[in-house]
Amino acid sequence: MDNNLALFKTMLVIRRFEERLLAEFSAGKLAGTTHVSIGQEADAAGIFSVTDPEDVVFSNHRGHGHFLAYGGEPYRLAAELMGKATGVVGGRGGSQHIHWRNFYTNGIQGGIVPVATGMALAEKIKATGKIALVFIGDGTLGEGALYESLNMAALWKLPILFVLENNRFAQTTPVEKGVAGSMPGRFAAFGIPVWERDSTDVLEIQSAAGEAVGVVRSGGGPVSLIIHTHRFSAHSKGDDPRLPEELIRIRQFDPLIIHGARLSKNDREKAEADAISSIDEAFLRASADPLPGLTVEVPASDVGRSNLEI
Amino acid sequence: MPIVLERLNYALQHAMESDERVYLLGEDILDPYGGAFKVTRGLSTKFPKRVLTTPISEAAIVGMANGMALRGLRPVAEIMFGDFLTLTADQLVNHAAKFRWMYNDQVRVPVVVRAPMGGRRGYGPTHSQSLEKMFLGVPGLKVVVPNSLGDPAELLCAAIADDDPVLFIEHKLLYTCPMSVSREGELVDFQIEQTQGAYPAFTLRPANTPRLTIACYGYNFELVRSAALELMMEQEIFVEIVLFSQLSPFDLEPLFLSLERTGKLLTVEEGTRSLGWGAEVSAEAVERLAGIKVRRVAALDLPIANGKNLEDAILPGLQDIVTAALELAAR
Numbered sequence: 349m350d351n352n353l354a355l356f357k358t359m360l361v362i363r364r365f366e367e368r369l370l371a372e373f374s375a376g377k378l379a380g381t382t383h384v385s386i387g388q389e390a391d392a393a394g395i396f397s398v399t400d401p402e403d404v405v406f407s408n409h410r411g412h413g414h415f416l417a418y419g420g421e422p423y424r425l426a427a428e429l430m431g432k433a434t435g436v437v438g439g440r441g442g443s444q445h446i447h448w449r450n451f452y453t454n455g456i457q458g459g460i461v462p463v464a465t466g467m468a469l470a471e472k473i474k475a476t477g478k479i480a481l482v483f484i485g486d487g488t489l490g491e492g493a494l495y496e497s498l499n500m501a502a503l504w505k506l507p508i509l510f511v512l513e514n515n516r517f518a519q520t521t522p523v524e525k526g527v528a529g530s531m532p533g534r535f536a537a538f539g540i541p542v543w544e545r546d547s548t549d550v551l552e553i554q555s556a557a558g559e560a561v562g563v564v565r566s567g568g569g570p571v572s573l574i575i576h577t578h579r580f581s582a583h584s585k586g587d588d589p590r591l592p593e594e595l596i597r598i599r600q601f602d603p604l605i606i607h608g609a610r611l612s613k614n615d616r617e618k619a620e621a622d623a624i625s626s627i628d629e630a631f632l633r634a635s636a637d638p639l640p641g642l643t644v645e646v647p648a649s650d651v652g653r654s655n656l657e658i
Numbered sequence: 659m660p661i662v663l664e665r666l667n668y669a670l671q672h673a674m675e676s677d678e679r680v681y682l683l684g685e686d687i688l689d690p691y692g693g694a695f696k697v698t699r700g701l702s703t704k705f706p707k708r709v710l711t712t713p714i715s716e717a718a719i720v721g722m723a724n725g726m727a728l729r730g731l732r733p734v735a736e737i738m739f740g741d742f743l744t745l746t747a748d749q750l751v752n753h754a755a756k757f758r759w760m761y762n763d764q765v766r767v768p769v770v771v772r773a774p775m776g777g778r779r780g781y782g783p784t785h786s787q788s789l790e791k792m793f794l795g796v797p798g799l800k801v802v803v804p805n806s807l808g809d810p811a812e813l814l815c816a817a818i819a820d821d822d823p824v825l826f827i828e829h830k831l832l833y834t835c836p837m838s839v840s841r842e843g844e845l846v847d848f849q850i851e852q853t854q855g856a857y858p859a860f861t862l863r864p865a866n867t868p869r870l871t872i873a874c875y876g877y878n879f880e881l882v883r884s885a886a887l888e889l890m891m892e893q894e895i896f897v898e899i900v901l902f903s904q905l906s907p908f909d910l911e912p913l914f915l916s917l918e919r920t921g922k923l924l925t926v927e928e929g930t931r932s933l934g935w936g937a938e939v940s941a942e943a944v945e946r947l948a949g950i951k952v953r954r955v956a957a958l959d960l961p962i963a964n965g966k967n968l969e970d971a972i973l974p975g976l977q978d979i980v981t982a983a984l985e986l987a988a989r
Contacts, residue, residue: 404729437760437761437762437764438762440759440760440761440762441760441761441762445756445760445761446761447757447761447762447764447765452728452761454752454753454756456748456752456753458748459717459721459748459749459752459753460753461721462717462718462720462721462722462724462725462749463721463722463724463725463728463749463753464725465718465721465722465725466721466722466723466724466725466726466727466728466729466733467725467726467728467729468725469722469725469726470725470726470728470729470730470731471729473681473726473731474729474730474731492717493717493718493721493748496713496715496717496718496721497718497721497722499713499715499718500712500713500715500718500722503713504710
């Protein structure tokens with residue numbers, strides 16, 4: 349598929365999936381909480397267009413877009429959010445605790461970073477050629493475990509890309525109240541090279557990510573990729589104290605509009621129809637699936653001993 | 659006559675020789691220093707690429723070990739003092755203990771975190787604690803404690819071979835203890851029963867009718883055994899001892915069997931008394947066996963003082979155990 353069209357489709361599926369998710373919550377069909385990445389789709393689409401399917405990825409609480417761009421099925425994710433047995437992790441993890449192939453998420457800020465760094469170490473030891481990617485946000489910059497990890501990744505020249513998606517708000521706290529000094533300086537202090545883009549243009553992000561991933565893969569040690577972006581949606585569902593006019597203003601950075609302009613009307617409409625129908629089908633199918641039962645005893649030998657076979 | 663430290667060192671060496679996936683991480687673990695308590699001595703010389711000395715970064719040490727474990731290795735992390743496990747709590751509780759279950763059994767986390775614990779060496783409030791109680795009852799996390807009766811080497815090798823995360827608590831005074839089996843005469847008055855499994859519980863049964871059961875783990879077995887001998891020699895009171903190697907999750911069946919014979923339970927631990935191991939063990943016992951009498955010996959609910967006389971007053975000693983046993987036997 350044409351690169352421009354493929355990137356657009358990835359972003360569109362993420363957008364429509366998360367919009368559907370919020371609608372299902374509003375309609376009372378989903379319970380609990382979720383964090384959507386509406387506005388930030390270019391990051392996931394751009395980055396996963398330049399990674400290898402075998403690379404190891406650790407994402408965070410705002411990980412649906414990463415999962416879908418990684419290649420995860422909307423149906424399995426929808427089922428997971430509904431708590432169904434057919435969900436990515438059988439309904440146990442929900443929105444922010446999933447694992448599929450080499451993709452992992454956890455809902456702890458900062459704590460995922462040393463885990464991802466250890467994964468990079470393991471891949472280096474095993475000489476697999478795989479690299480690790482970990483997604484953090486501006487809010488994660490407040491966590492100490494991040495800096496322990498940056499130090500050790502640099503000391504041991506580990507193959508890891510630290511992706512910092514700065515959406516300018518940690519839940520409701522603006523970066524001005526949460527981050528002192530320089531964002532790139534925090535990586536540079538450890539001798540970790542920085543690629544930085546203030547953009548929601550997926551082509552710019554794809555290009556920067558391609559260069560950053562290339563350095564990591566060629567054995568250059570850890571690299572950071574800072575993307576200054578915009579989150580259009582609330583942190584989770586209703587917790588958004590930003591002014592309405594600000595929310596309207598940042599819509600000018602909509603990655604779908606910026607990149608969609610590069611496609612023909614026909615391509616856009618077809619992509620739209622495909623995305624809507626695939627997501628409809630995913631939610632419909634998932635909603636008919638059974639709920640899991642509770643097994644207290646874990647069988648001694650069973651499915652998916654995936655990491656023990658690595 | 660091997661001491662516990664040598665057995666633990668041997669276990670690490672044996673595990674590294676027999677499984678190339680085993681890696682060690684920790685602070686100051688390289689030769690010639692070989693770790694603050696010398697458990698890793700010699701290993702960096704034998705396996706220079708597989709013993710990784712780290713910065714002072716406990717959260718990242720355990721976090722990276724978790725990541726290594728998820729990706730097919732078998733890391734063993736050393737936390738220099740058990741007190742510093744507080745810095746690893748997020749990695750143990752929210753990561754290591756969670757991954758297997760929350761990822762729907764698709765992964766295993768074969769990580770071991772070793773930590774020297776305990777007082778009586780004058781290290782003061784932040785280098786003397788027995789904090790294992792904070793990590794008991796965390797679903798998905800095993801807490802295992804060696805003693806001088808079982809073989810610490812077998813226990814540590816089992817922990818490294820375990821597919822689930824194990825927090826391995828080593829009391830500092832246990833390191834220099836000789837193995838019990840080689841201390842001729844000290845255990846001759848007891849018949850020893852051992853449960854099956856990787857982390858066995860031991861029941862020491864006296865020749866005469868026992869008046870009470872003492873439950874303990876780790877180094878405190880040394881004190882409990884001395885107390886048992888003193889009670890036998892000076893008071894003609896015979897006690898059964900149930901010695902646990904796995905604290906969490908726990909199987910108290912051996913204790914219940916013993917309590918059916920004695921009806922009286924004394925728990926001994928070095929952690930603080932309130933809301934501790936002994937409290938939970940006692941609660942389980944009382945729920946299971948109506949009418950039994952219980953008593954706990956533990957540290958006072960205070961930080962541990964640096965000065966020896968205060969530390970001795972705060973931590974449970976031999977005479978505290980003897981006194982509590984006498985009171986319980988008289989009830």
